[in-house]
Amino acid sequence: MIYTFFYQIGASLLRNIGGEIGKNLRKIFYKIAGAKIGKGVKIYENIFIYRPYNLEIGNWTSIGAGAIISSRKKIKIGKNVGIGPHASIYDNDHKMPLGPREEDMIDSPIEINDGVWIGTHAIILKGVKIGKNATIGAGSVVNKDVPENAVVCGNPARIIKYNKESRNDK
Numbered sequence: 367m368i369y370t371f372f373y374q375i376g377a378s379l380l381r382n383i384g385g386e387i388g389k390n391l392r393k394i395f396y397k398i399a400g401a402k403i404g405k406g407v408k409i410y411e412n413i414f415i416y417r418p419y420n421l422e423i424g425n426w427t428s429i430g431a432g433a434i435i436s437s438r439k440k441i442k443i444g445k446n447v448g449i450g451p452h453a454s455i456y457d458n459d460h461k462m463p464l465g466p467r468e469e470d471m472i473d474s475p476i477e478i479n480d481g482v483w484i485g486t487h488a489i490i491l492k493g494v495k496i497g498k499n500a501t502i503g504a505g506s507v508v509n510k511d512v513p514e515n516a517v518v519c520g521n522p523a524r525i526i527k528y529n530k531e532s533r534n535d536k
């Protein structure tokens with residue numbers, strides 16, 4: 367209750383601060399709120415993170431402006447990951463039929479491995495594992511695992527090709 371109060375106030379105050387100052391302040395804030403955040407991580411403006419204590423972000427990863435991350439169970443994001451502006455990552459569904467209790471959810475962890483690029487407005491759904499160096503096309507809806515190096519697009523996301531080079535392996 368007290369945690370939620372201070373978390374909501376803090377997140378709101380820091381959400382719109384621009385530039386490096388804003389990125390650094392948000393990083394410190396989300397760490398204090400319980401997220402595990404590596405070095406060089408960039409958190410852009412207007413992002414929403416629900417339950418940051420279930421979130422892990424590896425070194426040099428960047429979270430684009432307006433992204434939403436809802437980690438009720440566990441969301442693990444590797445290093446050198448690029449999360450495009452307005453991408454959404456939800457590790458939960460509502461139990462149906464909807465009742466008065468918002469807490470009635472089905473949760474399943476998400477794993478996004480090193481070097482993945484998630485295009486703008488993509489949506490990653492619960493239980494999904496995205497393999498190293500995969501690309502998720504803009505606006506795609508990912509509801510199944512994505513193999514390493516795959517480029518997936520569309521709703522539901524399907525493999526259109528594979529990335530050839532991997533800078534992370536060098």
Ligand SMILES: CC(C)(COP(=O)(O)OP(=O)(O)OC[C@H]1O[C@@H](n2cnc3c(N)ncnc32)[C@H](O)[C@@H]1OP(=O)(O)O)[C@@H](O)C(=O)NCCC(=O)NCCS
Nearest residue numbers: 449450451484485486501502503504505506517519520526
């Ligand atoms: C996924 C992506 C990288 C692929 O780019 P590409 O390698 O140049 O691929 P192409 O444009 O040649 O497209 C190949 C096919 O996939 C389709 N496709 C590409 N991106 C798509 C998308 N986001 N959704 C649905 N289909 C898509 C193309 O229509 C094409 O289909 P066709 O062969 O039937 O004509 C790119 O389309 C994309 O979505 N980039 C994200 C951009 C972004 O979010 N920028 C913000 C920076 S953080």
